[in-house]
Amino acid sequence: MVIFCFAFTSGYNFGSNSRAEIRAICEGLSLHVHLGISKVEIESDSKAIVEILERISSPPWALSYQWSRIKRISTDLEVSISHIPREANAVVDDLAKRGSATQYWKVSGCLDSEREALITFRKTLNDPFDHLSSWDDASDCCKWRGITCHNITGYVVKLDLHSLRGRIDPALVQLKHLQFLDLSGNDFNGAPIPDFLGSMKELRHLNLSDAGFSGRIPRQLGNLTKLIYLELSSSSLSAKNLWWLTSIPSLNYLDMSGVNLSMASHDWVHVINKFPSLVELHLSSCDLSSNQLNRNIPAALGGLSSLQELDLSANQLNGNIPAALGGLSSLQSLFLDGNQLNGNIPAVLGGLSSLQSLSLQGNQLNGNIPTTLGQLSNLYLLDISYNSLTGNVSESVFENLEKLCGPPLPDKCVSNETPQGPMPISGDIEKNEEEYEMRWFYSVMGLGFAMGFWYFLGVFMLKKPWRIAYYRFFDEMEHRLNLF
Template sequence: MQPQAFSIDLGLNNFSGPIPCILNGASFLDLSNNQFSEPIPPNFTSTMQRLNYFSARGNQISGMIPSFIEGMNSLTVLDLSRNNIGGIIPLSLGNCIALKALDLSKNRLSGGIPTSLGLLRQLQTMHLSNNNLSGEIPSSLKKCASLETLDLGHNNFSGYIPTWIGKSFPALRILSLRSNMFTGNIPAQLSNLTSLQILDVGQNCLSGSIPQSFEDLVAMKKTNLNLSYGRTGTYYNENLLVSVKGLILEYTRTISLVICMDLSRNNLSGEIPKGLTSLLGLRVLNFSENHLTGKIPDKIGKLALLESLDFSKNQLSGIIPLSMSNLTFLSYLNLSFNNLWGKIPSGNQLQTFQDPSIYIGNSGLCGSPLPNKCVDDETPHTPMPIGGDLEKDKEEYEMRWFYSAIGPGFAMGFWAFCGVLILKKPWRIAYYRFFDDLENRLCFNCHCS
């Protein structure tokens, strides 16, 4: 008769030293957030075929991922993140065919992603971020059709972003390839990921334009989110580092609330697709530090849930759309170092942004909070209705300048003429004689007719 399975939870303590050999037969083993050090002992799980959950997250474990892990056929969650584990990811990890969550992030792993990970057909979450991994993304991963999270950020991966990602992962919600060395264009096929909530390819060497097809990212259009997302496997809570409001924040239980598109710090060019304003669920939008040109989409105000917007350090031109004042949830804005001009819109949420650095580096901008005032500062700047026309917006702006110049111009011309007549007596006499002669001629012509 086999012994009954049991759980061991030693998490969130101050245990130190080597990992002890735990009693056999455990199905749940949590050693997370302690101070265990040294490598995992080779006989640690020699008879733990029943182990379903194993977490040693947040310790000081060194050494390598042990090879005995291939015998854990029942393992659904393996979390060794936030340690000092080095070496390579072992090929034998592909034998854990029941795995649903694999988290090896924040270690010192090197080498590439083994092709054997393509055998993990039930895998839903893969975190390999913040290591020293390199090479290309192996095509064998396309067999992991259940993936919901693919986090490879902050490594040394290179090559193109595979186009097959857009076809192979119908349930993918998080794609983070941030801070690597990927080159080439952003695949338009990523728009086929109808469940994608977070797309982060920032800080790479990507070029080309932003795909127009991104307006078809279905999940980014939703304003009602699936709050149950974020738990994978047994007791495993999803987590991710996201660049938000100029900071790197870690999201865990609230990850389902984040809808983010971050294409920052690349070599992207061309204009911002107008269709992106249909992604009504977006809360974070970051296109900073690229070579984008053209204008800020005039319907940007449709993104009513936007909390963080960063278009800084590009080559954007034109005026700031008045519809931006409709972004009432906006708490972070950066439009600095572009070629924007005209008066900074005010009203609603925009009037709360009093930091001039938000707009610095745009020599043509004027108005609060910048020190250089606009000519028509006394004219109220009312918010533009959502979906306003950019050309009409520009025409109204130019007409304000035209009419504001008519009055002073007329007054100056009138008094210049009258002043000459008052001060110059010969000119005044000649002026009146001209009208007397003109009257006589008109009367003469009438008499003759």
């Protein structure tokens, strides 16, 4: 891919060609970084600019700001610089006079090499729902279903495919600029996750959840150092340890729900604490309690100040809910249901002002419900059922939870009436629900009988042939009975 950058004085309203040209070079380098192109060739008809770029001479004060930007941007680029005669630059001069200060031309359609790689990749897949019908060998692969290309370079940057079967062909690694790969919801017949996926180092988003993979998660995924989003949820996968994750410093979303982490249960929290910018952590049903020495929720999780969602449900964790979780100031969802947690609900959870969902159901929590939960004014979901909680709960404690709607609390979204007295707990709620269901059952039965009866009677009264047939039937039955 070649990007032409050209500049002229009037385009930037600068007083010199040098300032315009060095500004264009700076913008061109920024564009290369954005597009992921590491090799850059700069040709200039200005000897002064070339000498500055080759660091033969120092830039004048007027160019110092742009020069500092160029040095910073080009750190990770392979840049070659050359001087060309003014006459050889006539074409670019002409283009510059027709456009703006910096211009580029984009590739039309996908690259042949990437289209061939996708065709090879398709050959190992079964498509029972005809999702790949648009994958024509002769057509532009950027228009194929599930494919997204960069709008300038034409590189394939996104692959999003579902409901397929078969296996993943290594040709996939030829998509060297792929940033988004979602193969969730496919069926790869219990094959292991391919090691070669770890060589696709431009990936930012990887989702392989519920895709029919099995076996150990390859540590080669730790080579994907630019990953931001990683989802591997599956009940057929396992991991010996999670230390390979520490090579992915920019990770802010991790979902390994259902993955067997019994062998990693002793050190998983030490790995997770390496990600201070982690926003969502989903580790439900991961067998984190296999560590016989410590089945408690680690208090160290309270240091993940950027965390917005924490899911540790169904891990057979026991012990108290650590008060350190009150330090998760950004937390919006907390799911600890389906464990064996005991003790009181920590009052400090009421200080999580951003909390929208709180599920503690199915544990062994006891004591009173802390009144501080009434401070969670953004709460939409509160589930503390199937515990051993005691005492009455006055609605006045929860009068600020205006966004909370539905059982076990009264439904304020339908009625504005305020019930008086303490709210019922557990057994009273179940009894009321049973009575409510029985009333509905008998009401529906009665209504069905009445509608059926009046429908028959109405037709009988309006249809004369029906009446005649009805009376004939009974006359014939009477005659037959008299014969006996």
